[in-house]
Every structure is written in C-alpha cells, then in structure tokens.
Amino acid sequence: MKMVLVFASNNAHKLAEVRAIMPAGVKVLSLHEIGFEQEIDETGVTLEENSMIKARTVADFISSQPSVFSSQIDGVFADDTGLEIDALGGEPGVYTARWYLQDPGAKEAKTDLENFARNRAKALRELKDKDNRGCQFRTVITLIKFSAISDQHSALQVEGIVRGRMATEEYGEGGFGYDPIFIPEGYDKTFGELPAELKNTISHRARALAELVKVIHD
Ligand code: IMP
Numbered sequence: 494m495k496m497v498l499v500f501a502s503n504n505a506h507k508l509a510e511v512r513a514i515m516p517a518g519v520k521v522l523s524l525h526e527i528g529f530e531q532e533i534d535e536t537g538v539t540l541e542e543n544s545m546i547k548a549r550t551v552a553d554f555i556s557s558q559p560s561v562f563s564s565q566i567d568g569v570f571a572d573d574t575g576l577e578i579d580a581l582g583g584e585p586g587v588y589t590a591r592w593y594l595q596d597p598g599a600k601e602a603k604t605d606l607e608n609f610a611r612n613r614a615k616a617l618r619e620l621k622d623k624d625n626r627g628c629q630f631r632t633v634i635t636l637i638k639f640s641a642i643s644d645q646h647s648a649l650q651v652e653g654i655v656r657g658r659m660a661t662e663e664y665g666e667g668g669f670g671y672d673p674i675f676i677p678e679g680y681d682k683t684f685g686e687l688p689a690e691l692k693n694t695i696s697h698r699a700r701a702l703a704e705l706v707k708v709i710h711d
Contacts, residue, residue, distance in 0.1 A: 495520045496709065498636075499527055501551040501571035506669035507698070511572070514693050514702050519709070522566070529554050540573040540587055540633040541650060547571035548635040552646055555639075568638035568646075570705065572698060576671055578659065579627040581619060589671075592616075609670050616659060616674060626658040630675065630697035634705050649708060653701025668692060 537543040548571035593611035602608035665685025673685030
C-alpha cells in the first residue's frame, strides 16, 4: 500500500520537484488538497526550527480535523532551505526567502517572481568584486509521522547540501528562486540552465529527500 504524506509548503515549484523526486511508493498531497489555506509564520532563527514549525503547524491542523485525520494520511513533511554564501559567513541562510527586505527602505515584492528577482539582484550586488563565490544550498526536511495506535507523533529531521558557486550574472530561466545564479559543483551551468531532471538528482532538496526515503519506514 502507498504511504501518503502531506508536503507542508505553499511553494508550487518545491511541490513539483518533490513529486518528481519521491519514489512511486509515496503519494504526496499538497496543502490545498487537505484544505489548509493559511500562511505559516516562519519565526525560527535556524532552518531546523522553521522546518519543524511548518511540519508541526500542518500536523496539528490535520490532528484537529477528524475528517482529514481519518483519511489515511501517514504523516507530514516540510522543507526549509537556505542559501549559505561563504564570503558572507553563511548569509543569508535562514533569511534567504526575503533577503532583499534587509536593504534600507525595501518594500515587500508583489509577486513571487518579483521577490526572486530582487533576491538575485541583491546576491549579485553583495558579491560584486568578491573572488570567493563559493556557496551552498542547504535543505532541512522534518517528517512527522502519525501513529495509528496513539496520539504520539514522531518527528525526525534530515539534511541535504549541494555545494556550488555564485555566477556573476543571471543565466537560464529554469527552476525558481536563486537557480539562475547558482552553479552546482562539477558543472559550468546554472540550475536555471541545467535540465530539471538533472537538478532533481543533485540538488539540496533531492539529497535531503534521498535521506528521508532511507528512514521513512523506521
Ligand atoms: P523556504 O525554504 O521556503 O524558506 O525558501 C527559501 C528561499 O530559498 C526560497 O524563497 C527561494 O528563494 C530559495 N530557494 C529554495 N529552494 C531553492 C532552489 O531549489 N533553488 C533556488 N532557490 C531556492
């Protein structure tokens, strides 16, 4: 029988990647499919904390909705990802999603695309004139499994890292977020240029999901 897990993210790009990467034995439900429409406040100061907050918020929602809870859901998992730039001491890290807002006078972007573009512009600006362009994407996934025999939910975390370097300008239109300026180690093209199938075998998210799959049945 297939394992059914809810992916605690409103990011359609992440959902598509996760569905493409997960093995056939795991069915991935979106938040929309379980009727969860809230925004989750990411108030943590580490990727581990934010990943846990997202997974717990959705697990609590499911547990509080008998109709959803009884519908054969085995658990919830959440991904929190940070871009960690060597020359900036690992910044923006947990602040990767809204980094551009740290600029004086910056106003909230109106769309995801505008948000992504402004973050990329900030990254290129911050690294202008820097020779050391080393960086990594790090993903922390939290899995909360529901126990069939009690209210106890077990939580575990896994990590995935892909090392790379920041390009000096944008290349390619694939992927999302910082993909057009991230060149993974061993390649000379950005994630924005490389095929999605390749990103989905070497990325931080793919590596974290591979770790998750190893322990999913524990
Ligand atoms: P969060 O994990 O939802 O907090 O995402 C953090 C931010 O990291 C996103 O808004 C994107 O800007 C960026 N990000 C996450 N995953 C990727 C990826 O696979 N490629 C490029 N950027 C990413």
